[in-house]
Every structure is written in C-alpha cells, then in structure tokens.
Amino acid sequence: MRKFVESIRRLWAIPEAGILAPLVVCAVVFQSINPTFLGESSVSAILRAMAFVGMIAVGQTWLMISGGIDLSVGSVAGLCAITASWLMKAQGWPVPAGIAAGLAVGAAAGLINGVLSVRIGIPAFIATLGMLYVARGLNYLLCKGYPIYPIPDALKEFGRAEPLGLSWAFLLFAALVVLADLCLRRTVYGRMVYATGGNVEVAAIAGIPTTRVRIACYVFTGALAAAAGILLMCQLNVGQPEIGTGWELDVIASVVIGGVSLFGGVGTVVGTFLGLLLMQVVRSGLVVAGVNTHWQTVAVGVIMVVAVGVDLLRRRTKIS
Amino acid sequence: MRKFVESIRRLWAIPEAGILAPLVVCAVVFQSINPTFLGESSVSAILRAMAFVGMIAVGQTWLMISGGIDLSVGSVAGLCAITASWLMKAQGWPVPAGIAAGLAVGAAAGLINGVLSVRIGIPAFIATLGMLYVARGLNYLLCKGYPIYPIPDALKEFGRAEPLGLSWAFLLFAALVVLADLCLRRTVYGRMVYATGGNVEVAAIAGIPTTRVRIACYVFTGALAAAAGILLMCQLNVGQPEIGTGWELDVIASVVIGGVSLFGGVGTVVGTFLGLLLMQVVRSGLVVAGVNTHWQTVAVGVIMVVAVGVDLLRRRTKIS
Amino acid sequence: FLLMAVAACGPRSTGTSNPATTKKKFYWVQGLKGHPVHQLTQIAFLEGCREFGYDGEIIGADNDDLSSTIALAEQALAKGDAAGMAVWTGNPGWNPFIEKAARTGLPIVLPHFPSPEGSVPGASGIISCDPAAYAAEAAKEIGKAIGGKGAVAVTQGSFNSTENLVAVTFAKTLGDLYPDVKVLEPQEETFDAPKAIARAVSILQANPDVVAALSTTGNGATTWSGAQRETGKSLVVVSMDYTRVNLDLVKDGSIHAVIAQPLWEESFGAAELLDRIVRGESIPWWTKLTAPFLTREKTGPYYALIDKVEAAIAR
Amino acid sequence: MTTRLQDAAATPFALEMLGITKRFPGVLALSDVTIQVRRRQVHALVGENGAGKSTLMKILDGVYAAGTFQGSIRLDGRPIAMRSPADAKTLGIGYVPQEITVLDNLTVAENVFVGAWNGRGARFVRFPRLFDRAAALLERNGIQLDPRRAVATLNASQRQLVMIARALADDPVVLILDEATACLTRDESRTLFRIVERLRDRGMTTVLITHKLAELFEIADRATVLRDGTVAAEFDRSAFDERRIVAAMIGRTLDAFYPTRDSRIGDGEAIRVERITVPHPHVARRNVVEDVSFSVWRGEILGLGGLVGSGRSEVVNAIYGRIPSRGSVWVDGRKVVIRNSFDAKRHGIGLLTEDRKRDGLLLDKSIRENVSLHDLRRISRFGIIDRARELDAARAFVRKLSIRAPHVETPVSTLSGGNQQKVVLSKTLFAGPRVLLLDEPTKGVDVGAKYEIYRLMMDLAREGIAQILITSDLPELLALCDRFLVLARGRVADTFTKSEASDARLMLAATGG
Ligand SMILES: Nc1ncnc2c1ncn2[C@@H]1O[C@H](COP(=O)(O)OP(=O)(O)OP(=O)(O)O)[C@@H](O)[C@H]1O
Ligand SMILES: Nc1ncnc2c1ncn2[C@@H]1O[C@H](COP(=O)(O)OP(=O)(O)OP(=O)(O)O)[C@@H](O)[C@H]1O
Ligand SMILES: [Mg+2]
C-alpha cells in the first residue's frame, strides 16, 4: 500500500501528470458507463480523428514555445488542400508535384507570417489573423467554393489505406510526435527554441540566431498545416474548401491544455499529444456515454477548464 | 506649405494617428471608386453594423489593458440574447426583468471567467474558451436551435427606432465609447487598470486591489457582451441562437488594430473605436467598390496587417 | 420534374416585354456566399434573371453571420437600382430588414425556406419544397430498406428550424409506420469532417443496433460513408444535397440515397416570381416544389445538372 | 491602553524582527534571525550572496505573508502581522526591492505615486496636479527626472531612482533599501544618502542592504551581518572595521579587496572601435554616443567611466550589435561587420548585460541550461545535446564561482540576486570570448564573491583576453583597470592610464568640468 502511494506520488511528479490524470479519469469513467468505449474501432476512430489537428498542434507547440502563435493554421490547411487538388485536377499536375506545391504554399504562408511578425514586428496575433483571411480568400478564389473532385486515385487509395488498422495520417502524426519531441528535448535546435521563447534578448546575446529560429518555427507550422490539409483531403477523397475551418482554436486549446505557455519558453510535444488525446477522448466519450448533444458542448468546456486546473494543482503541490 | 507639413507632423505624433491614417486612406479610396460610399445611408449602415461587436470591444479593451482576454464574448452574447428572449417568451417575464436577467447572465459568465483565470490561475485563454463552449451549449439547450420569436413589441420598436437616423444600439455604443475612454484616461479606476496590466506585482505592492480590478474587467466585458447580444436581438426582432458566433476574433482583431497590446498595460478606447471603424469601412467599402467576395476576404486580411504596420511605423518615427 | 428544371434553362416564354421601370436589377441576398450549394442557387438565379431580362447580382458575406450580410445588403439597396430581391433565409432575424426594404415598394421573394403566410411581413411569397414532405419520404424509404427493424441514427449539421423540422418529422413518421424501429436523438454533426466522422463512429459504438442513418445536412454523406468504412458496418444512409461527391457516393453504394432539394428550380423560380410581380401579376404565398429522393438509379440527370453548373462556374 | 502606548514609546527600537525562520523547498533561508533597529538610525544589513538579506526584508514588507514563516515582527513595540505589501505600506514601511519593478507604460509621475495618484479616495486623476506633485517630490529629493516621461525609455539606474522616489512618496516610517545603490554612481548614492540623513533627522528609520562596504562607513549607525541565514555578528558604528565585518560575512579573513595585477599587457590589438556613434532611439538627429574611438590590447582591462546616462552601456551594446550604430570595429586586426549579437559572438566578443532580470537570464530555466546557453555546440555532438558534458560544465562553474544553490538543476529565479549574477557571468565565460564587455559585472555581488570575480578577471587578462569594464563602483574601476576612457554626454571627455588616474580626475572629466 505504501509502495503504491509512493509510486502514485512519483508519477504525480512527472510534468505531464497534470494532464495525464484527467485523461485517465475520463477514460475510466466513459469505459465504465459504456464498456464498448475502449473497443478497437472506437480507439482507432479517436486516434484517426486526432491526426489532422494533431499534426498542426505539433508545429504550434514548437512555435508557441519559441514565443510565436499562428491563428492561420486552419485556413492555410484548407488553402493547401485546395491548391494541391486544384493543381492536380484542373492543371493536370502529377501527384508528387501537386503535393509538393501544396506543402510549399503552406511553408510560404508560414514564412510570410514569420517575416511579418518577427522581422517587421506586427503582433503575431494580427499578422496570422490577416493570413487567416488571405488564405481563406485565396482558397475560395481558386475553387470558387466548389469542392474539387475527383482527386487522383492514388491519393484516394492512400487516404483509405488502413495500415495497422489505423491510417497513414495517424502514423505520420505519431512519427512526427516522437521526432518533434526528441528534437525539442535533445537537440541544440530544440534548446534554441526554448531559449528564444524564454527570453529573446537573452537568447540573442547568447549568439542564437533568434530571428531565424522564430521564423523557422512559423515555416514549420505552415508546412505541417499544409500536410494536415492534404492528408485530410486524401481521406475525404475530395478537395473541400471548408477543410480546416475553425481548427485554430482547437489547435491552440490542445497545445495549452498540454502545458505550453502562451508566453513562450515552456512546454513539450508529449504534453500536447496528451492534450489532443484528452480533447478527443472527451468528445468521443460523451457521445458513447449517450450524453445529449448540447450537454456535450457544455461538458467539453468544463472538462477543458478542469484539466488545466488539475495541472495547476500538480504544479502547486510540487512546490510545497 | 511648411505649415501644412508641420501640422501633418503634429497629427502623426498623436498615438491614434497610426490607425487614423489607414482609415482615412481607405475611406478616400472607396469614396473615389464609388461616390455613394460616404452617402448618408451607407455611413449610417457602417455605424450601425459596428455597434454590437463594438460594445464588446470596449469591454475587451479594458480587459486586455488589465492583462486579461476573453474568447467567450460572442458565445455569451448569444446565450444572453436567448436567455432574455426565452424568459420573456416562454416564461412570460416582463421585458425589464428579462433584460436584467440577460445582463445578469452575462455578468455572471464574466465573473466565472474572472475567478477562474485571476483567482484560480487557469490561463485566461483556456478559461474563456471553456466558457465559449459552455455558453454555446446552454444556449442550444434553452432554445433547441429554434429561433425564439416573436419577442415583445416594445423591444421590436426599440430595435427599429432610428434616433438621429442611426439606432439606439449605436447611440448606446457611442456613449459607452466616450464614457469608457474618459474613465480609462482620467479616473483613478482607469489608471488602476493600466497599472494592473502593466505589472500586477508592482500594482499589488502599491496597494491596488489587483484581483478585484482584474475580475471587474471580466464582469464588465461579460455584461457588455450580454448587452450587445440583447440589442442585436431587438434589432433582429428574434432570439437567434447563432447571435455572436465567431465574434471573438473580430473583437480581438479590432482591439489589437486599435493599439491594445496582448500583454496588457497599453491602449485606449478611442484606438479601439478607430480599429472597429477601419474594419467596418474596409468590409463595407470593398462591397461598394464592387470587389469580388473572395478578394474582399483577402483584402480584409491585407488591410488589417497593413494598418498595424503603419502604426508600427508611426511609433518608430522619431520625434524631432 | 428535373427535366423541367433543365428545360427551364433553355429558351422559354419569350413574350415578356421589358418592365416599364428603369430599374433592372434583381438582387440575391445570401449568407455563406461561397458555399457550393449556395453557388448552385446563385447560378440558377442569375440564369433566371437573364432569362427574364434583368441584371442579377449576388450579395452576401462569406460567413453565416446574418448581421454582416444584412449590412452588405443594405448598402447594395442604398444604390437604388433594385427592381426585386430574393432573400435566402428562413430566419426571422431578417424580418426587419425585409420589411424595411419592402416599404420602399421593392418586390421580395424568399426561396428555399418554407414559412407560414404573414410570418415575414413585406415578403410577397416563398418558393420551396416542403421539408416535412421529404422527411416523411425519407422515413418511408429508410423504413422499407431496413425492413422495419433496428435503430436509426440522426445527425444534424447544426440545430436550426429546417433541420429540426426534418429530424422531428422523420422520427415521427418512421415511428408511426414502423413501431419497432428506434430513432435515436439527433446529434450535432459539426462541419469539421474528422470530428464529424469520429462522432458518427462513437454513435455506432454506443448503439450497436444502428442499421441506418439520416443526416439533415449535405456533409452527412461524407460523414457516414467515412464512419461505415472505419467501423466496417454497412448502413442505409440518407443525406442531403446532390453534389458530385454525394452522387458518386450514392452511385458506388457507399450511401443509399440523397434528397435532392429543388435548389435549381427554386432559385430560378425566384427570378421568375419577381418578374411576375414586377409585371403586376399576383403570385401565391407558397410556390411548392418537390424534393426527389435520389437512389442509385435516379442520379443520372443530376450529373447533367452538375456538369452545367460546373461549366458555369468555370466561366 | 495608555500603559501600552507608554510601553511602546519606551522601546528604543523602531523595528524588531524576532526569531525569524523561513524555509523554501530544499533551502533554509533564515534560521532564528533576530534584528532590532533603533529609531532614527540607519541600520545596515550585510552578508554574502544568498545569506538571506532580501528574504528577511521581504518578510518585513509582507511579500511573504504572516504565517508562511516563524517568528514575530514589532513596529514601535507593537506586534504586526501583514498579509501583503499593501499592509506594509499602510503601516508606513517603504520598500525599494532589489529587483527593478516599474510600470513600463506609465509616466514617471504615475509610477512614483502608483495607486494613490491623487490621494486616497479620489475618483479622478488630475494630471497637471500629479505632475506638479511629482516634480516637487523629485526636486526635493534631488532626483533629476522628467515626471512626464514614460518609464519605458529610462535606463536601469533611472528606473532605480524612480523606485526610490516611489518609496519616499509615502513618507515612510521605516525605509528599506535593498541594494538600491547597486547601479547608482557614487554621486547619486551620495545624493541618496543626503536624503536619508535628512529624513532620519525627521524621525525615519532606515534598513540598508549593500555590498559596498564603503557605504557603511559613510552612513550606517549599526550593522548586522548575516551568514547562511543566521546572524553572524553585530557592530556598532564605533566598532566598524572592514576586515572584521568581511571576516564575519565570509567566515574567513580577506587580505585585500582587490587582487594585484600579476601579468603584463600583451601586444597586439584585440579590439579597436572607430568613431562609434549611436543615434538616440526616439529623438531624430540626436546621438547618445558620438564619435567614440578606442582600442584595447590583448590582456588589457579598459575602464569606461562616466555618470549615469553618459552612454557607457550604449557603447558596449553598440559594439555587440544590440543597438543600431555607425562606426567600425576591428577584432584582432581584422575589420569586422557586426549587425547583430550573433555576428559579435562569432567574432569572439562576449557581453555581460547590466540588467540581469531583463536580459541576463532565462529565469525559469535551471543553472545548467543557463550556463550552457552560450556555447551549445561545445556540449553537443551532431546537434544532439550531451547531458553529461552539459552537467560537467555547469558544475565546474558552480564550483569556480562558488554559486550557492541546492543543485545545478535549480531554476535561477529562486537564487539570490548575487548568485544570479554569478550565473550570468558563467554563461558569458562559457563561450570563451577573446574580448569581454562587462557592464556592471559585480552588481549585487558580495565582497567575497567580488574578490573571486576580480581574480577571474585577472586570470582572463593573463590568458590575453581584452576586457572593457563598466562599473558604478569607482574604487573598483580604479583598482582593476589598466587604462580609462571617461565619457560625458556621449563623447570622450578624457582618457588616461592607470598611473595618471585618480578619483578627482575621473570625476572632473565625467562632470564635464
Ligand atoms: N522563492 C524562493 N524559492 C526558493 N529559494 C529561495 C527563494 N527565494 C530565495 N531563496 C533562497 O533563499 C536564500 C536567501 O536568498 P536571499 O535572496 O534572501 O539572499 P540575499 O542575502 O538577498 O542575497 P543577495 O546578496 O545575493 O541578494 C538563497 O539561498 C536563495 O536561493
Ligand atoms: N531605451 C531608451 N530610450 C530612450 N533613451 C535611452 C534609452 N536607453 C538609454 N537612453 C538614454 O541614453 C543615454 C545613455 O544611457 P546609458 O544606459 O548608455 O548610460 P550609462 O552611461 O550606461 O549609464 P548606466 O549604465 O550607469 O545607467 C541616457 O541619456 C539615457 O537616458
Ligand atoms: Mg538580495
């Protein structure tokens, strides 16, 4: 018994425990209400649904740790999906070229965001909100609001494939999480990102090319938004102009729930992953538990706040 | 000539000039493209359209200067409109009681936001995003998605009245702007808001009741969101559950364009007013100028960024 | 009926002399302007305007916030060149705007959204199908397809009067006809595809006896075909809107049918109604159209219509 | 009641802190500390970095509320318990904290009277009156600042003056100065002491924390020495003796305050700057630094002298590429282009900034992560960080500079001010610069550690590293530097070698006489 208490206490000391605890509690509660909750197809649906917003959240994690923020991610994801599918369908580009172009558009949007906010000094909130509008406008200019359909068969196959019972999008996302987490924790580059977000002046004095680091995070986020948009397009089998609408708040919410500070310098990719998982578990769990659809909306809000509250509690108990 | 240059230079030194300049340029451009732009009915349409988001933006200005932020404003506006109309229609409450209840709900939502973020320490972004979901859920629980209609005739009359060729909503908003601006600049309370947003610890040491000041700003914003929702309900003559959807970004964009810092301590209500005006002039002007809808979206994004860029430029020019 | 619609695009009653007024513009006011279904209606309306000798103009914001679309519409009307206006709304929130515009003598027609006579002061009439009718038809068809047993899931894109009406009528009709069928409470589908699919999967998870699904929104086809793929279940799915994607899903058997709201007819018809009012004719309050239930065999002509719209958009 | 009042009047102590014990996780900051401060005295509190001085004063100011520590506090014999700094303020305790805390976006006047702009209870702020009152207060206390100026445009020492004015604005009964003189020049410190003396004569009691022992002799009536959270010794003015005080502080005797230079200046120019000019950040056509040229030889220490605001910090920041400037720089005989700090570091220049809170440290990060920041390449292989090497590096510096901390993983925000300063120094040295720009390197550092830093500077000089030193501690400047360059209003006023140097010459040049 004492050993158990001790191991609980030790778990509680892990930085990500604050978010893990509500996650486990939610999963257990939903499972006991409806034992099919942790069934295979349900779990795989949860994981698959995370992939798209999740990829962007990884980029946003880096970006927010470096001190930036990007509200245009959803809009850019939509633009890139449409650009890629439009090039392939209307312009007859081959698949790899179309995808590369889509990713390039995402990276370019990130670059513009970065230059505007870091070099020119326009608050990131406004620079990227501007980009949100610009990307959405361009998206609809390209496709006139009409879904681009059909997309090449190869992509359709790719989007429908179920490797390991999951999806390519999820596997790519999972690989990204591992890689991005390692990079952030272990590499010089990751350290530069933390330092830059912690205090730009201090980082600059240390000879860290802060401008480049910060802009790179924007580019990285833009490219990941593009990837998410294109992967969703493959899965839906159609270039939907609505792809990405409203993702910005979802992304930021997951990242913040996962422990990233809005002021930069703090957070981990694993935390973000847990934040994403929590949000998705809650969303699916409430349906499985048979909660009324409007109460679900209420519950999502409440659980979000409670989860962050638990994390706060953990950080406070550690100090005393 | 030299005098002219001199007076221009002096204008440029006013803090709000950075946003005034793009505003004037936009108005002149649209007017020259389409001379009906500054016609009476067009101007009054612009002013009227500003009132609702504008009221909330005034609250958000105070709140952001005090160091907070509220993402739930749109959702709370919707909830309060529905609560007030539901109480009056389904529960037969008299008009003043219904409206008072609606405002009270808004203030309560603000209070909860304030307590969660200021006292408990949950990041404002998450606390108010949670409230966004909760308010939206409650809204649909009340009305099940059906518009609440008709609303009492008195409100209908009120919503339709055109005092001074404008609307009561706009006049209330205008009065609010004047009052809130004066309070912020001139009263002890206003200066406390600046001090609290500038550096909470210093303000606390100076004996300013920072917790109370910060929570009050949340309550104020919540009540104004309620007022905006209820006024829009009067104008639309129906308790529309969609009222307020997506307002949060509009509100924050106007406030930031008007010169309020996301980190607190800086900004004015007049700045916010000009920010709102700029956004509305651009939106209306692009339509009047006959620009394609999607290009309008692009242009809104671009002008937003350029306006803030000009303001930056102003701040960088040195005094001579 | 569809043939009629396609035919309506060809030359028709040419006898109409130009209206006496100098105002020759019909406005089409519609929020969420870029929505593909809305675009289809816009093209139909513009075609109608051309047909009857008017300029058509589309007014609307990209979002579905009615105050911004109203602001835009007020500005357009301020130009003073309107001969008629069609307002795409079922929302009483528009009433003050409509009433005010009507006071200037402007003929106003409301396409698509049914509402009782007198509920929209100032409007001359509505033109639409009856959602209750197609909801009842969907109930009959689904009940038949599932053999009167099992549970049926219902998802709504959002909760608004029309979608609520469809969901309620559907549940009632199905319950009356097939008492053994359980109709689940409607769930919000949301407009984000991954979230919608995950939610549909969860519904299936929680209710293993679901054998059919009705979505009261056009995205439902993608949502429920995705959910079927992920769970490996096979359901009788009925969704809205005849987009090419949805027609293909019907054709390849992923979903059972889509309900074809007479979008083209009502939009084209709105221009016709306006023209009739301008020429002094009187029109009935509700010009009622039907909404065909498109199973695999019936999709053919709609591809032709889509081709036509796509060609128009490409222009 | 009357008897109690009489009792109160009978105690000779304005302030007593009795048996104070304060713990932080892993640290016993204060252990049973008792100090008694006589009325109308200036009581000095001295001790090594991390001895617990600031903690004791924070308790006195209510920053650590009653109940979070053990022991009692009496003011004029009456026990008091404070829940917040606001309570302390009401009781007449004025506190100038060690760290600079100002409201950047408000004016000087609003900062000075923060929270009570127009007296308590007023609803409106009448700015003209506020500015007049502030001007009067500043004038009375000999502080030269424009009350209308935004604090954001002030430099570190001017901010410090704003904080002092703020504490004085309330006519405190007890004034706490926690290293308030750390970044003031001797002139400014003297002005401050004149104010303190004047107020003392009117009944004010002062607690002064300082690492500049000379100030003890100048003004203190009594001194308490803290060591490792306990009272090590107490001295009356009559018993002041530098050696004994230092011995009580560091637990051993120090033979000299400044090490003697034991190496020769190398040959070869390490750095040369020519006609460096820094435009004013806000005013067109005005320069804060104008046409400053000099060179430093390998192993040489150049002292930059001047008053506050003379542009010394601007010179080194311009060389380091942190602020826009004109002029040219040669390093090791080669002309280099420095557009930003990255370039400066690449050319072997290192900078220690004057405001450690603003741009010295990653406050939330550990000592380890701060120390390694300046040369991540050294502790990594193929871009991957080698934890072991990083730890070794951090531990080496903790030992070398005797940084007092529970662990190298301790977040630097919990270190005492002086120990934070040592971390800043460590991280600057970790990059192995060949030219070192030191802007107030001993700010807030205790005597023992100061000596360590001086020794380190001498070691660096021996290794041939060129150093430029800015310090507001005049004796320190005179003792350490080989050559001097005095700035006055952004221009070179005088330049001379160690043999020609004197207090008087330096001050004369600085004041532009
Ligand atoms: N918030 C805190 N959490 C943990 N430890 C702390 C905290 N504040 C201070 N300490 C520790 O308490 C001890 C005393 O610190 P304090 O700041 O009082 O020293 P000081 O005498 O003022 O030193 P200096 O001369 O360097 O300013 C130090 O060991 C410090 O690390
Ligand atoms: N951010 C700023 N905005 C406006 N003026 C500034 C700013 N920073 C410095 N100055 C002005 O530039 C001049 C030089 O300041 P600097 O900090 O170089 O002085 P210094 O000699 O280093 O003094 P010290 O370091 O002792 O404070 C001063 O007049 C100062 O007021
Ligand atoms: Mg200290």
Ligand SMILES: [Mg+2]
């Ligand atoms: Mg300086």
